[in-house]
Amino acid sequence: MSPAPLDDPRRAYALIVLSSAFFAGMFACVQALPAHISSPEGLFVRGVIGVGGAWLTLRATRQRFQPGPLRLNLVRSCCGVAAVLCHYVAVHEAGAELALASLLSQSAPLWILLLSGVVLGERAEPRTRWALLMGLVGTALALGPSGAGERLGLSLALASGALSALALLYVRKLASTESPASMVLFFMGFAALVCAPWVIVRLWTRGLWSWRELGLLAAIGVLGTGGQLLMTQAYRHGTAATVSIGGLSQVAFVALLSFVWLGSEAPSWGASLGGVLVLAAGIFALQPWRRVLSGARAVTPAD
16 A cells, blocks of 8 residues: 655646546547447447556556455446446437536536545535536536437436546545556456446447447547546545546537537537636636645755
8 A cells, every 4th residue: 555645736637637638538439439339338448448558557667456445446436337337328329419418427526525525524625615616607507408308318417427426536535545557457347347248249249340430449448548547646636626626627628529520519608608617617726726835845845
């Protein structure tokens, strides 16, 4: 078990923003998958590639596989797999618009703020709560009115946010002392095992994937693994509530990919204003960290 690292919110925020860019690309690839490929197939390939990526990371850094307590990892993995599948199904099978589904899945910070005191014993600073409120107002503006046909997909995206909150709380609890690469390896292996039955049935009835399909699946795996490693590392350096605000930047990345790559309609002024507020929430939350870190460096030896 490694010692808990010094809290570094600015590093955590940078890592989670980069992680959000990876995840945005992954979800764009999920929506681009052909209709006959199921969401569990995408998660299975992501799990297999994730196991390989996490194992190589452990080898490169000469770490042992030490994910931490089995019970915590199982709870975290069950919540995480359910959250990912809900999000995948929302944008792939249920046909929810990618940016809209991503916005609803970002309700996780609200759930984290409500649950982090119970699960982690963390108390959010007043400024963090204002930043979270700003982010949620931005999310509400960006959502706008939705059609009845999207209700199932949007409901699944909202459920993904709640399940993600539970998973991320346990990530924070584990990542404070355990190896991030080991945690990712455990989660990805669990996801691959859970989804393996669907893949076996699919390959038995429909045959192998085409090269284009395999390319999209591989992109989902690579982008998802990169995002997972960066996200887990971010939770070593910041509290669950504050780091989750940085994760709201995924909304902006997803909207950009949805408009530029997938050909979605340009966002309305309300959605644009909401996106600005979401990003402003992260900047607003950074302000007290600058003061705290400046004070810490005044009494800390040179870097």
